[in-house]
Amino acid sequence: xxxxxxxxxxxxxxxxxxxxxxxxxxxxxxxxxxxxxxxxxxxxxxxxxxxxxxxxxxxxxxxxxxxxxxxxxxxxxxxxxxxxxxxxxxxxxxxxxxxxxxxxxxxxxxxxxxxxxxxxxxxxxxxxxxxxxxxxxxxxxxxxxxxxxxxxxxxxxxxxxxxxxxxxxxxxxxxxxx
Numbered sequence: 001x002x003x004x005x006x007x008x009x010x011x012x013x014x015x016x017x018x019x020x021x022x023x024x025x026x027x028x029x030x031x032x033x034x035x036x037x038x039x040x041x042x043x044x045x046x047x048x049x050x051x052x053x054x055x056x057x058x059x060x061x062x063x064x065x066x067x068x069x070x071x072x073x074x075x076x077x078x079x080x081x082x083x084x085x086x087x088x089x090x091x092x093x094x095x096x097x098x099x100x101x102x103x104x105x106x107x108x109x110x111x112x113x114x115x116x117x118x119x120x121x122x123x124x125x126x127x128x129x130x131x132x133x134x135x136x137x138x139x140x141x142x143x144x145x146x147x148x149x150x151x152x153x154x155x156x157x158x159x160x161x162x163x164x165x166x167x168x169x170x171x172x173x174x175x176x177x178x
Contacts, residue, residue: 005129007138014060018123022064023157024073027110027117030084032136043087051094058098065099072101074160076110076117077174089174092167103164104174115160120153128153 005013014022039049051058061071077085092102110117119131121141128150129141144150165173 003143004140005143006140010141011056011060013141014064018069018127020068020124021070021072021122023070023122023161025115025118025120025156025160026073026075027107027119028133028136029078029082030136031138039091040084040087043090044083049087049091051091054091054094058094061095061098061100070101071099072103072161074103074105074157074164076107077104077170078107081174089171092171096167102167103161104167104170105160105164109163110160113159113163115156118156122150122153122157125154126150 005017039052042049065071075085075088077089081089089104096102105115107117119133121129123129126145128144128146130144131141132139
């Protein structure tokens with residue numbers, strides 16, 4: 001197993017990098033993702049940004065969940081939300097339709113539960129992919145199978161998942177532009 005997955009290779013890693021479950025904690029207030037820049041600007045102008053540039057990711061999620069794998073995520077959300085958080089909330093409908101179970105947790109709640117603001121994927125409860133960043137730009141994921149580190153991430157996952165609200169319920173509660 002490679003120890004570092006470059007940001008450009010994460011979608012490819014998802015095709016066969018796990019067997020049963022992939023779970024993500026998404027804690028940053030903004031991300032700089034090249035393919036989203038035009039979509040994000042369209043969103044800010046009040047236009048429908050569509051799914052342009054996300055087809056490979058959405059297809060991978062569809063393929064993996066069609067075979068019975070679970071892909072789940074908890075996003076921390078601020079009050080007031082950042083523009084990028086509102087953009088992600090708007091676009092979540094497409095990812096959920098592809099088969100990913102996305103839930104939201106208010107950042108203040110996460111902090112009160114002692115949950116760290118770390119970005120990572122947890123694969124099959126045995127491999128942790130912790131993101132590395134340069135500012136808001138993802139460099140990729142550092143992988144580890146260290147049992148102590150993985151168990152700590154499993155505890156974070158269990159607490160975050162327990163307190164997070166499913167996308168549909170959260171979206172109904174939160175005003176989002178577009």
